Amino acid sequence: MRRLILALPLLFAAPALPLLVAVPAQAQDVREAVTRDMPSLMTIYRDFHANPELSFEEGKSAAKIAAELRRLGFEVTTGVGRTGVVAVMKNGAGPVLMLRADMDGLPVPEQTGLPFASKATGKTREGQPTPIMHACGHDTHMTGLIGTARRLAAAKPQWQGTLVLIAQPAEEIGLGAKAMLDDGLFTRFPKPHYVLGFHDSASLPAGVIGVRSGFALANVDSVDLVVRGIGGHGAYPQTTRDPIVLAARIVTALQTLVSRELDPQDSAVVTVGSFQAGAKHNIIPDEARLLLTVRSYSDATRKHLLDGIARIARGEAIAAGMPAERMPVTTVKDEYTPATFNTEPLSGRMKALWTGRFGADRVQDTPAVMGGEDFSRYYLADKSIQSLIFWVGGVPKAAWDASGGDTTKLPSLHSPFWAPDAEAVIATATEAMTEGALDILAKP
Secondary structure (H helix, E strand, O other), rough: OOHHHHHHHHOOOOOOOOOOOOOOOHHHHHHHHHHHHHHHHHHHHHHHHHOOOOOOOOOHHHHHHHHHHHOOOOEEEEEEEEOOEEEEEEEOOOOEEEEEEEEEEEEOOOOOOOOOOOOOEEOOOOOOEOOOOOOOOOOOHHHHHHHHHHHHHHHHHEEEEEEEEEEEEOOOOOOOHHHHHHOOOOOOOOOOOOOEEEEEEEEEEOOOOOOOOOEEEEEEEEEEEEEEEEEEEEHHHHHOHHHHHHHHHHHHHHHHHHHHHHHOOOEEEEEEEEEEEEEOOOOEEOEEEEEEEEEEHHHHHHHHHHHHHHHHHHHHHOOOOOOOOHEEEEEOOOEEOOOOOEEEOOHHHHHHHHHHHHOOHHHEOOOOOOOOOOOOOHHHHOOOOOEEEEEEEEEEEHHHHHHOOHHHOOOOOOOOOOOOOOOHHHHHHHHHHHHHHHHOOEEE
């Protein structure tokens, strides 16, 4: 893994970034402009927060973003990848930079107590009624994209090249980036040399930037495992093959995939998130269902885990005396999200740039996490692209201080209680994205 990471910049070279030159006056101008814009941006944020939309249903959010970007002079196309937005601003010869924000909310009932808390409702992909909430902070992402677009449109004399801004649907189900790419994102529109995005963080103090070079987020697989048995009366178990007992054995044996089959230094997760079986006290059912989430970084580890799940399930069924026609059925769902890899030299260059602008106390190296992000697909579609997704801390100062920095005492992303310091997230992200874009697109 280490050799692969070091080799990537050599194998997949992008156009060279300009030399980093300190320009405090320009940085101060950007900061002051962002500060002046914050009241307007916070109005936009509160509207996004109060009106979240589920994956592939982000029509109203997309329309608001498209209208704002058209007003700024971008050439805007809607309906890319169903509900995605692509906005292009050409400004002479130079690199192509793509900035990305995701739009979808989650089927979560909001419990933040905010005066503009979401009361929106909808239906899940399975057709179940559900409340909807921006529990992952995509409302801050959309607002930060608008804020950055405003600053870069206003600073057009200071840069040259092409800006491509995208508002992406369906990140939460891992299908939105693929949908946009399948709909011609890199063929109908200028293909980027650089891709930049951010995600709010529930593990960093508000306004702190986190950067990770190399693997930053994990492969994410959803696996359905149907454990088949032979049902019957609970009083006569000898006439059955109990799928509940078999499924329980499988759950236990799956834990050895990570603890006994992988190198201890190779990070991975196999979690059984749901165990569904039976309907009555005295009936042994015909089947049990296990729903798993599987996380990894490398393709080899991912394959080992997925193959191992099917192998263990079949082996335990054989040990239980299950007939061949009743072997478990393992299905890897299509909601696969590949691991996110932040490339060099872009990651290091942006970290150095932001450290110079914000100070060392507001820019940190962050560890890789086992969460997933389909931002990864843009780099994987063409590995000549330089790619970085960075974190912007959202934990309010009072909450961070009260917890002593112990994130286990704080609401996480996807929590119904997650209420980031949105003003700090949006202001920091807008300034960082703007400065990053001006550095990448700097005139010679």
